[in-house]
Amino acid sequence: MASTTDLAAEPAPLHKHPYHLVDPSPWPLAGAFAGGAFVLGIVLLSHYGIHWMLYLGVASVLATMFFWWRDVIREARTPGMHTPVVRIGLRYGMALFIASEVMFFVAFFWAYFHFALYPQHVSGAAEAVWPPQGIHTFDPFGLPFLNTMILLLSGCTVTWAHHSLLHNDRKGLIAGLALTVLLGISFTTFQVIEYSEAPFAFTGGIYPSTFFLATGFHGFHVLVGTTFLLVCLIRASRGAFTPERHFGFEAAAWYWHFVDVVWLFLFVCIYLWGAGDIMEH
Structure with a gap:
């Protein structure tokens, strides 16, 4: 919510109402x-x-x-x-968008846990086990753990950038955003390496399908979030954000934290809890 000082500094709405x-x-x-x-x-x-x-x-x-x-x-x-009322509406819109993204990933987790908890529902399986027989999974403490640390660190750097913006520290804002973008690119690079070393193909059954859909769509969201933050970095370097008005950056930070949380669930549920016979390096 805007403070009394912010409201007093706001220009008058263009219409007889505060809506855009x-x-x-x-x-x-x-x-x-x-x-x-x-x-x-x-x-x-x-x-x-x-x-x-x-x-x-x-x-x-x-x-x-x-x-x-x-x-x-x-x-x-x-x-x-963009009056205070309009900016509140923008926040509600972003919150509802992230809520819809949560439900998007719920569908993938639902599919994964359905077969993980009821492996007898896997058609054609000789034995009701999960992961299915013949599937070798990734070592959770290899690249997946490294990517987890990268995303957790990126959550810290984007928070640093937000804190710097609130205190009108332009150098800290740009440095924090630049580091977050580099960490996002690093995550994507390591995920590409991980996929290239995968011991199973997308068409190899229900386990590869659920694995690649869940982690692949998360990777796509990381790309979107990285692009989102890169645009914010360009705008920040041009002085587009102020401590009072910076919802574009705030929305990007919300989205990035959402991406971080989803990855934690993926790491714990799919890589750690769902690990089977680890592939040979």
């Missing part, structure tokens, strides 16, 4: 067509080997994201638009 009425924008419609082209591209590539539609869809989605968020940043810089 968005001007007509082409980006929702453009985003719908871009998303449709992207999905159609996946279908054409999967069934007919046609690539160009997928490339067009990806380029269209990225362009829509860039221009749409550019307009949002411009709105935030316009006095009287």
Whole structure:
């Protein structure tokens, strides 16, 4: 919530109410067509080997994201638009988005624990055990543990950046964000190495399917979060954030902490609790 001093310093709303009425924008419609082209591209590539539609869809989605968020940043810089009430609404929106992401991962954990607790439901299994016979799992205290330490450290660095911003320490803000981005890139690099050394393939049964879906989608979220923080780093270097107005960075920090927590559950449940015969190095 904004303090009394912040409210007094706020410019008057542009309308007779504190809410922000968005001007007509082409980006929702453009985003719908871009998303449709992207999905159609996946279908054409999967069934007919046609690539160009997928490339067009990806380029269209990225362009829509860039221009749409550019307009949002411009709105935030316009006095009287992002009033305290509007900023509260933005916080509620981000909180609900993260809640929907939680439910997204609940589905993967549900699938994993269904077969882990009831291995007799695995079709074609000669024996009701989990992991299934013939599956060698990763050593949880190898690369998975290293990636756990990397994400925990990144949670500390992004908190350092947030603390520096609140105290108007621009150097600390930039240093903390830069370290967090580097740690995010390091996590992704080690996960790629881990996947390249995996003793099972995605099509090798229910264990590889649940493993790659859960950890792979988490890896995708790390990429999104790293990009999110990289944009914040660029904006911070340009002086876009102040101790009073920095919700863009705050939302990125929330998202990054969410990614950290999900990985802790993945590490404990899949790598540690679900470990079987460890693959040979």
